[in-house]
Amino acid sequence: MRPLVLFLSAFLVAPFSARAEVRVATTLPALGALAREVVGANGTVTVLAPPDQDPHFVDGKPTLILALNRAQLLVHAGGDLEAGWLPTLLSGARNGDIQPGRPGNLDVSTLTGPLLEVPEKVDRALGDVHPRGNPHVWLDPRRARKIALGIAERLASLDAERAAAYRDNARRFVERLDEKIAAWEERMRPHRGRGFVPYHKSLTYLADWLGLAEVATVEPVPGIAPSPSHLARLILEVRKREPRPVVVAERWHNQRIARTVAEKAGVPLVVIPGDVGSTRENGDYISFMEDLLRRLAAGFEAAEPAKGSAPQPTDGQAQ
């Protein structure tokens, strides 16, 4: 009997003594990467969604409940992006601190300014639209900057003892990011105004930042698989465009369809290998954006080489 009591009381005591470290959970890897910059050595960040899965359709595995149960802060994209899997986990977590409306629940869509593409009419005939606006905000580093600062402020208010550390970390990250933003804008300047065809409306904020023009999407409306007639129309439209646009697909989208559209339209396909951490090269937010922009720039170069340089051989795939 005695060992059992000791065993059980060890578990009862554990959560309190472990409060020394801050525990943050984030739904998406990109948000996790930003949180990690802010938290630094002051705690742990657990990411719920794997980097190779569509953020709309993450498996709400009961095993994810553990991280939510222990978290002091939950960072999520909001705007109903995670509505298909987060609510069940949140209720299973039995953690009052991170429920919606509590300080431990940080909805990123409240940090980044008004969401783009707020539908005037929410009608499912227009597909699986995000009723509160497009929540795919984190590919715009200017918005990522606001997210990092927002996480720091929230952590500072939750854990006043280390407020200065969080703000310091965030400031250092933002300084590095600002330099990068300037360099990235410089590098992407020749491609301003270029057209691109994303699979899903998930690159809207990237386009908003770089001044790219969304020609159309591979899926006819959000969440609906393209029909041959839609694809035919799309391919003809892309062929007409000067300069030639690129097709951009995230890894979880139907690669065969994306490749076919690119091939038939005679334009490069840029594959985004997933979220932060999906490859060895993109383990943090800055290297992830670096990698993404490199792929995008290579795609634009392959589609329409800059004047004076020799045309580059392309197999229709800009890796």
Place this chain on the structure above:
Amino acid sequence: MQLTAMKTRFVLALAPGWSERAHLSFVCLVLSVFLLFPPAVRAQGGDQEELERELSRALAVEAPPPRASLLPDISVVGTFAAAWFSGEPTPRLAAHEPFHHGPQLQEIELGFRSNVDPFVRADVFLAVSLEGIEVEEAYVTTLAFPADLRLRGGEMYAPFGRVNQVHYLEATPFADLPLVNRRFFGGEQLRGLGLEVSYLLPLPFYAEIVGAALSAGNEVSFGIPATEIETPRDLLGVARLATAFDLGDRLTLLLGASYANGPNASGGLEGARAHRTQIWGADFTLRLRDAASRAHTALQAEWMTRRAEVPGGGFLQGGAYVWLVRRFDARWEAAIRGDILGLPSGRAFGDPHLGEEEVFLFAEAIHAHEHDHAHAETGEFLRPLRQRRLGASLSFYPSEFQRLRLQANYDFLPGEGRGIWEAFFQYQFVIGSHGAHAF
């Protein structure tokens, strides 16, 4: 204030024949519609939005975060089926399963879900069928109860096994119930009015223990309806242990064990409280998610065994199902299922002649008492039966909000050489908010 006055005058001018009261209520209605649906006010078109964005950029002021709607998430799920049987279908209770030739409305389910406040959320599911409307589930769940406890109270599915806890028409890959669920819990599944307490064990892996006390108004295995409860022993007690393990990044294993104990309805009005039913269950789910894809494969099995006391003795019987589902992509899904009743094979104990006659049930006794006629259909579901069934289904999702399903079963008739074929075509639509997917 001025605006309201202007609006009132405007309305007055529009409808001079109306009384002042009618005008006032019309204005109130208009205003409340405006308050409830703020986006409708912003029907100015893209220009305004553009300007808003420009201003927010130029002046570095942020719009306030979008105001959440005060309405709960509302959904309507309509499920229709057409069925064909090559012979007399094996016994089932006329609820939501296809049970006769031709078209049928399986269910129109109205769902309302919302956080009540930061402490409690509410889930209400009403089932509308051609017979009427009933409360399928209506419960509140605590969100912030201390000590890793969670309470749930209201009308709910009993926390037993896997299939019994979900709205099977939406969440399982078949249009009907596994045989053992049908036989032990009936067409409405095991559910009742009561309270559930669950605790997340402080272990390095996911383990949850659940206990519930519910009214035992089940039409098959348990049977004292909420209106007849006199002592705590009249309630149905359910206990469950659920665990989950990540075996690598993409493979998840769930293991569970469940137990239910409650009074059954055998022996009519007087005998009911003397006889109890116990059900033990074990469940197993292995799910593999494909890399970078919606595709997944899941193997799920449940086994249950039931010991039911009836006047003069009792019955012992077990059953199991196992299914394998393959979701190929966002649009296609295929599944196969094997069912068996008779694990253990099913026997009567006590009176050697037990089981040869219908067992008269308490619920029927009340029914007979009130309506002056007896109806012994459900009593049969307590008796052992040996039955096997094989099934396969193919589902197509044109979008997240529609599903077409074809299913074929071969039901080996109890004790006979050849069985019957069952074929179902099922159609389901979802409008409104799409609830979270069950795992």
